[in-house]
Amino acid sequence: xxxxxxxxxxxxxxxxxxxxxxxxxxxxxxxxxxxxxxxxxxxxxxxxxxxxxxxxxxxxxxxxxxxxxxxxxxxxxxxxxxxxxxxxxxxxxxxxxxxxxxxxxxxxxxxxxxxxxxxxxxxxxxxxxxxxxxxxxxxxxxxxxxxxxxxxxxxxxxxxxxxxxxxxxxxxxxxxxxxxxxxxxxxxxxxxxxxxxxxxxxxxxxxxxxxxxxxxxxxxxxxxxxxxxxxxxxxxxxxxxxxxxxxxxxxxxxxxxxxxxxxxxxxxxxxxxxxxxxxxxxxxxxxxxxxxxxxxxxxxxxxxxxxxxxxxxxxxxxxxxxxxxxxxxxxxxxxxxxxxxxxxxxxxxxxxxxxxxxxxxxxxxxxxxxxxxxxxxxxxxxxxxxxxxxxxxxxxxxxxxxxxxxxxxxxxxxxxxxxxxxxxxxxxxxxxxxxxxxxxxxxxxxxxxxxxxxxxxxxxxxxxxxxxxxxxxxxxxxxxxxxxxxxxxxxxxxxxxxxxxxxxxxxxxxxxxxxxxxxxxxxxxxxxxxxxxxxxxxxxxxxxxxxxxxxxxxxxxxxxxxxxxxxxxxx
Amino acid sequence: xxxxxxxxxxxxxxxxxxxxxxxxxxxxxxxxxxxxxxxxxxxxxxxxxxxxxxxxxxxxxxxxxxxxxxxxxxxxxxxxxxxxxxxxxxxxxxxxxxxxxxxxxxxxxxxxxxxxxxxxxxxxxxxxxxxxxxxxxxxxxxxxxxxxxxxxxxxxxxxxxxxxxxxxxxxxxxxxxxxxxxxxxxxxxxxxxxxxxxxxxxxxxxxxx
Numbered sequence: 001x002x003x004x005x006x007x008x009x010x011x012x013x014x015x016x017x018x019x020x021x022x023x024x025x026x027x028x029x030x031x032x033x034x035x036x037x038x039x040x041x042x043x044x045x046x047x048x049x050x051x052x053x054x055x056x057x058x059x060x061x062x063x064x065x066x067x068x069x070x071x072x073x074x075x076x077x078x079x080x081x082x083x084x085x086x087x088x089x090x091x092x093x094x095x096x097x098x099x100x101x102x103x104x105x106x107x108x109x110x111x112x113x114x115x116x117x118x119x120x121x122x123x124x125x126x127x128x129x130x131x132x133x134x135x136x137x138x139x140x141x142x143x144x145x146x147x148x149x150x151x152x153x154x155x156x157x158x159x160x161x162x163x164x165x166x167x168x169x170x171x172x173x174x175x176x177x178x179x180x181x182x183x184x185x186x187x188x189x190x191x192x193x194x195x196x197x198x199x200x201x202x203x204x205x206x207x208x209x210x211x212x213x214x215x216x217x218x219x220x221x222x223x224x225x226x227x228x229x230x231x232x233x234x235x236x237x238x239x240x241x242x243x244x245x246x247x248x249x250x251x252x253x254x255x256x257x258x259x260x261x262x263x264x265x266x267x268x269x270x271x272x273x274x275x276x277x278x279x280x281x282x283x284x285x286x287x288x289x290x291x292x293x294x295x296x297x298x299x300x301x302x303x304x305x306x307x308x309x310x311x312x313x314x315x316x317x318x319x320x321x322x323x324x325x326x327x328x329x330x331x332x333x334x335x336x337x338x339x340x341x342x343x344x345x346x347x348x349x350x351x352x353x354x355x356x357x358x359x360x361x362x363x364x365x366x367x368x369x370x371x372x373x374x375x376x377x378x379x380x381x382x383x384x385x386x387x388x389x390x391x392x393x394x395x396x397x398x399x400x401x402x403x404x405x406x407x408x409x410x411x412x413x414x415x416x417x418x419x420x421x422x423x424x425x426x427x428x429x430x431x432x433x434x435x436x437x438x439x440x441x442x443x444x445x446x447x448x449x450x451x452x453x454x455x456x457x458x459x460x461x462x463x464x465x466x467x468x469x470x471x472x473x474x475x476x477x478x479x480x481x482x483x484x485x486x487x488x489x490x491x492x493x494x495x496x497x498x499x500x501x502x503x504x505x506x507x508x509x510x511x512x513x514x515x516x517x518x519x520x521x522x523x524x525x526x527x528x529x530x531x532x533x534x535x536x537x538x539x540x541x542x543x544x545x546x547x548x549x550x551x552x553x554x555x556x557x558x559x560x561x562x563x564x565x566x567x568x569x570x571x
Numbered sequence: 572x573x574x575x576x577x578x579x580x581x582x583x584x585x586x587x588x589x590x591x592x593x594x595x596x597x598x599x600x601x602x603x604x605x606x607x608x609x610x611x612x613x614x615x616x617x618x619x620x621x622x623x624x625x626x627x628x629x630x631x632x633x634x635x636x637x638x639x640x641x642x643x644x645x646x647x648x649x650x651x652x653x654x655x656x657x658x659x660x661x662x663x664x665x666x667x668x669x670x671x672x673x674x675x676x677x678x679x680x681x682x683x684x685x686x687x688x689x690x691x692x693x694x695x696x697x698x699x700x701x702x703x704x705x706x707x708x709x710x711x712x713x714x715x716x717x718x719x720x721x722x723x724x725x726x727x728x729x730x731x732x733x734x735x736x737x738x739x740x741x742x743x744x745x746x747x748x749x750x751x752x753x754x755x756x757x758x759x760x761x762x763x764x765x766x767x768x769x770x771x772x773x774x775x776x777x778x779x780x
Binding site: 294297298300301303304306308309336358359360394399 | 573657660
């Protein structure tokens with residue numbers, strides 16, 4: 001259940017892959033573009049917001065510093081301490097406007113001397129060593145940098161800010177010990193600006209994501225517009241393939257997709273026409289075979305009965321007439337057999353042969369065929385051996401056809417067995433059943449193992465046989481095996497005999513993977529003595545006369561290396 | 572030619588050239604057996620077969636040129652007892668004809684039962700709850716063959732040999748079609764047969780008495 005569903009999902013994904021691919025590509029590209037643009041815009045905004053603040057802060061710091069009278073305790077002024085001086089400067093600067101800020105005064109050793117307002121800022125953590133160093137080394141220059149203001153005390157936390165530092169020389173008349181070099185730090189919190197910036201960034205981010213999604217959506221819609229007709233076409237193509245030849249695409253407009261639809265429909269039309277023609281041909285062919293069958297058989301019946309009467313009365317005739325009656329009888333048998341075989345093979349050719357599969361014990365079936373071949377076996381002086389598994393071997397096969405295949409194989413083996421025993425073996429595996437017919441006759445020359453199934457094939461024209469096959473037996477057997485979805489294979493070696501193996505699936509319609517019996521005999525098997533030493537070869541049994549007759553009515557000429565120079569009428 | 576052969580074997584044949592006249596001649600000469608060519612001018616052989624079967628149980632042997640098409644099955648279903656495929660040998664035809672004409676007249680009084688059906692072998696009648704069922708001689712023979720050995724399963728080949736007189740396995744469709752026809756007459760529900768029971772993959776046997 002689960003693998004099935006997963007498989008269906010995978011199929012579904014695959015089915016939609018083009019659309020998915022378009023959407024994914026659009027997503028990636030638009031994300032990259034939006035990210036680059038967004039970052040640029042964000043940094044631009046940040047720069048302009050901060051540079052304004054920095055300018056303001058620097059001005060304010062300058063004012064503070066200018067207000068800060070470094071001469072403490074001069075007679076001209078109110079004698080105030082350094083603290084008060086500093087405080088006054090801060091207050092006066094604050095009064096002139098600007099945001100809230102902190103001022104710190106440190107000695108050269110960077111120890112905080114004063115911090116206004118006291119003392120929530122963690123000074124060492126806020127003012128980086130680099131700024132301190134910069135102020136120390138360039139004693140007259142004002143320096144600034146962004147910093148993180150760290151608070152301590154009741155409400156610890158941090159906030160981005162700006163630190164401006166300047167050296168200051170202080171002379172303290174009231175307290176000579178305080179006179180000396182100081183550093184004055186002005187610290188501006190950037191809380192407001194940070195808020196603005198984060199708002200801008202968030203807006204940009206949200207806008208960017210929205211834009212990407214919008215692009216993806218558009219891509220999805222556009223891809224869908226293209227893919228929908230393609231999918232539809234694919235569906236119709238599937239239906240056509242499944243045999244619903246009347247299915248067509250609905251074509252709208254004149255765009256490229258409409259053109260595709262038009263050509264597709266044209267293709268379907270021509271396919272349908274051709275298939276119809278073939279069907280008609282096949283029907284005509286079947287009808288013809290059926291008619292020929294009837295038209296030939298009805299007069300043949302009369303000929304047959306006449307021949308029977310003549311044959312029965314042959315004792316009363318002069319010898320020449322009596323012999324003629326015998327010949328007539330004999331050749332009529334052969335003619336009937338040939339007619340039956342020809343009709344059968346043309347039925348296969350017209351695909352009119354139908355498998356009537358039923359559960360059958362193949363071992364039993366082969367046994368009955370072998371029993372019926374006993375008289376033939378005595379005539380050809382080939383012993384007939386049978387090896388069948390003890391338990392029944394059931395398989396879904398068409399008993400009539402399998403009997404015919406096995407009969408053909410056995411007849412063929414008896415014809416070419418050269419008086420050596422013919423062995424018939426039945427074996428079964430889980431999904432297949434095999435029948436192997438082994439003879440120890442003259443065998444097959446290399447390459448002949450496929451030729452033997454050709455119609456009217458004969459390797460050696462001079463070879464005359466006592467019993468008349470039609471030359472179609474193995475060809476029909478092969479078609480019958482194919483109809484079962486089975487195999488019919490031949491193996492042979494000159495002087496070692498030949499093997500014919502029929503393999504059929506035990507369940508009708510199942511595919512075959514292997515055969516329960518080997519096609520080639522094992523090497524240890526004793527070789528049959530090649531008595532005559534002649535490289536005559538295995539061939540389907542047939543009378544010498546018939547191939548010429550049949551070729552005359554347009555049967556394809558067999559690929560025959562040794563063309564018969566003369567055909568002999570035998571009686 | 573057929574006439575020469577049949578007369579030579581001691582039969583007295585009547586010939587009808589046209590399917591339309593077949594029934595008139597049939598009623599007139601009351602044959603012991605009908606040889607019927609499926610391909611007839613006028614009414615075709617199948618229809619003639621049906622008409623004959625409608626009024627008589629006389630053995631019918633079909634002559635056909637197409638043994639593997641539906642013709643055979645249709646012919647058997649319309650009532651033919653057996654068929655001979657053209658071209659046939661005279662001996663074969665005569666053997667088929669004789670097999671159909673051979674009646675077991677020496678049957679001892681014998682009563683057989685399968686299911687609800689009672690068979691009076693000597694009287695050639697079959698009854699179900701006192702009601703007579705009309706069977707053709709072939710259908711009767713088929714039923715008797717099964718009923719005589721109630722425990723035994725008959726393969727189609729065995730039935731062909733015993734009832735039709737074939738020495739070699741022939742077309743098992745003969746058995747299938749006639750079992751169907753027999754069931755249509757003797758079973759209450761031919762879909763669920765009680766009298767002639769199918770043994771899957773093997774053949775048929777008589778139902779329990």
